[in-house]
Amino acid sequence: MASIRKEIRIAAPAAQVWDALRDVGALHTRLVPGFVLDTRLEPGARIVTFANGAVARELIVTLDDAERRLVWSVVGGPFVHHNAAAQVLDDDGGCRFVWIADVLPDAAAGTVAAMMEQAVQAIRRTMETPRAT
Numbered sequence: 001m002a003s004i005r006k007e008i009r010i011a012a013p014a015a016q017v018w019d020a021l022r023d024v025g026a027l028h029t030r031l032v033p034g035f036v037l038d039t040r041l042e043p044g045a046r047i048v049t050f051a052n053g054a055v056a057r058e059l060i061v062t063l064d065d066a067e068r069r070l071v072w073s074v075v076g077g078p079f080v081h082h083n084a085a086a087q088v089l090d091d092d093g094g095c096r097f098v099w100i101a102d103v104l105p106d107a108a109a110g111t112v113a114a115m116m117e118q119a120v121q122a123i124r125r126t127m128e129t130p131r132a133t
Helices: 014-022 027-031 106-128
Strands: 002-010 036-042 045-050 055-064 069-075 081-091 094-104
Touching (some): 014 027, 014 081, 014 094, 014 106, 027 036, 094 106
Antiparallel strands (some): 036 045, 081 094
16 A cells, blocks of 8 residues: 655644635635635535546545544545545644545555645645735
8 A cells, every 4th residue: 555645834823724624625715726626515525626627535534623633535436445634733833734645556656646746735825825805
């Protein structure tokens, strides 16, 4: 099984980044606009449409406010297994965003790693850009 880890520092408060991550139905507007085009909720899951045309059904496994940690699993598609966890940690006035995904088949790892890299860069841009008031 391939295990992929992405970790970035974000110059924004952990509470702000966690608030966007925990809003599981608003990926496309609050966390990764442009990378994700649409997010639709259904009981216990979300349907995510990516900018590259891929669509994934993601079961929401855990949403832990105390640990600022979200866990989800993609069902179907190219995966035999997919489990991912993202966590937001305080870090000297900003935060660290840690994302780990385990996938089967191993051959999917390259594609998943590339998408995760695009996503973390979109998260950083979104979270570090001041919002208009």
